[in-house]
Amino acid sequence: YNYLAYSAAARASYGYDFAFFRNALVLKPSVGVSYNHLGSTNFKSNSQSQVALKNGASSQHLFNANANVEARYYYGDTSYFYLHAGVLQEFANFGSNDVASLNTFKINAARSPLSTYARAMMG
Template identity: 80%
Template sequence: KNPLSVKPSVGVSYNHLGSTNFESNSTNKTALKNGASSQHLFNASANVEARYYYGDTSYFYMNAGVLQEFANFGSSNVVSLNTFKVNTARNPLNTHARVMMGGELKLAKEVFLNLGFIYLHNLISNAGYFASILGM
């Protein structure tokens, strides 16, 4: 088995981004305010992913691609998920370049550790965002 694999992919995705609009004051009380926002995004993407396998299950990956929003519905307020911000009033359909890298390590039978880093660059507003993924 060749430890290196490269595969192209194209696809469509749906994301629902929402904020619950929590508010905190100086007395450490947290409350839910009116005006929570919600956004529905439909995207098309084209990617190339390279994986290098260690053994049968653990691997390192790098993924690069372009993501194009083709429809969005909902609040025109800024909503966010992690560090990815969308402002539909200013940029109705965003185009992003994305690079992801990380890996999966088998710790025990049926127990895996996933770690990844993502850089997303909005080609319309020329803004960049970083995020990370950690899972088990």
């Protein structure tokens, strides 16, 4: 198959640190916005087979808002444990709807209601 997939992203966020217990525990709530652009060129097969997939170009623009909280617990001289949790709300999604069934860029292609996602990370 011949096609080109591409993406671009931009994010901005703002948060403030609150320190407790002689700076051993730090809580940082934050809010932010993000933009993602996902796309692919024409999806064509190199084969002449009648069952080969073929589809036009695809392009999606996604706008999101998020709220997060990060907790860090410092121990020792330079070590810390952290937990980062947040919620992301998709507030705009537009672009072409030409997506092959096997194409990984099928983002909200059926124009279903906008989505909300939760995430957590620790280390």
